[in-house]
Amino acid sequence: ETGVTQSPTHLIKTRGQQVTLRCSSQSGHNTVSWYQQALGQGPQFIFQYYREEENGRGNFPPRFSGLQFPNYSSELNVNALELDDSALYLCASSFTSGSLHTGELFFGEGSRLTVL
Amino acid sequence: AQTVTQSQPEMSVQEAETVTLSCTYDTSESDYYLFWYKQPPSRQMILVIRQEAYKQQNATENRFSVNFQKAAKSFSLKISDSQLGDAAMYFCAYRSAVNAGNMLTFGGGTRLMVKP
Numbered sequence: 001e002t003g004v005t006q007s008p009t010h011l012i013k014t015r016g017q018q019v020t021l022r023c024s025s026q027s028g029h030n031t032v033s034w035y036q037q038a039l040g041q042g043p044q045f046i047f048q049y050y051r052e053e054e055n056g057r058g059n060f061p062p063r064f065s066g067l068q069f070p071n072y073s074s075e076l077n078v079n080a081l082e083l084d085d086s087a088l089y090l091c092a093s094s095f096t097s098g099s100l101h102t103g104e105l106f107f108g109e110g111s112r113l114t115v116l
Numbered sequence: 117a118q119t120v121t122q123s124q125p126e127m128s129v130q131e132a133e134t135v136t137l138s139c140t141y142d143t144s145e146s147d148y149y150l151f152w153y154k155q156p157p158s159r160q161m162i163l164v165i166r167q168e169a170y171k172q173q174n175a176t177e178n179r180f181s182v183n184f185q186k187a188a189k190s191f192s193l194k195i196s197d198s199q200l201g202d203a204a205m206y207f208c209a210y211r212s213a214v215n216a217g218n219m220l221t222f223g224g225g226t227r228l229m230v231k232p
Contacts, residue, residue: 041225044222045218090159092161105163
């Protein structure tokens with residue numbers, strides 16, 4: 001069974017640039033969510049994708065956007081990067097049944113983004 | 117909105133001893149889930165233990181157990197027979213039982229150090 005994998009593991013960008021982070025969900029999982037974890041803090045929920053649509057969003061501006069593909073993998077896109085966007089970005093996947101009951105969340109090891 | 121508070125930024129325990137990590141939360145909901153996650157230096161969040169709010173019995177998983185006090189909105193984690201591999205960041209998290217999907221609200225974390 002393949003776990004949640006994320007790429008890249010580390011990257012450095014400059015303020016104003018755009019970044020795309022990628023996530024492959026665990027085998028059998030159909031729901032992907034993204035979290036931002038600033039240094040020394042707990043993760044904060046960005047958004048969730050189910051059936052290729054965003055169906056839940058935290059308190060993040062529209063320049064944070066995402067996609068989910070038919071194979072349930074996902075991308076997180078951040079436009080107009082700001083210094084405060086420097087953080088570990090965690091992807092998590094789970095299986096959601098037709099009754100929208102969501103099972104256990106499995107996390108990847110994250111992508112560490114540094115914005116200079 | 118729900119909030120989760122971990123008042124102990126750091127805790128230390130001697131190997132083979134017992135340690136308790138504290139967590140309090142604030143919610144107006146009656147049905148929800150509570151979790152403890154472990155985040156080692158590898159950065160991957162690993163589920164340690166889960167508690168459903170409607171269950172009065174405290175959850176246990178081998179050396180890990182919780183003390184769930186619903187009225188006090190308290191959810192502490194007890195680690196018995198501490199091992200060197202238990203050293204990590206520990207996060208308490210809350211999830212609503214109603215249409216919350218994978219939206220977890222995390223506390224700020226407690227760094228656990230285990231002394232040999």
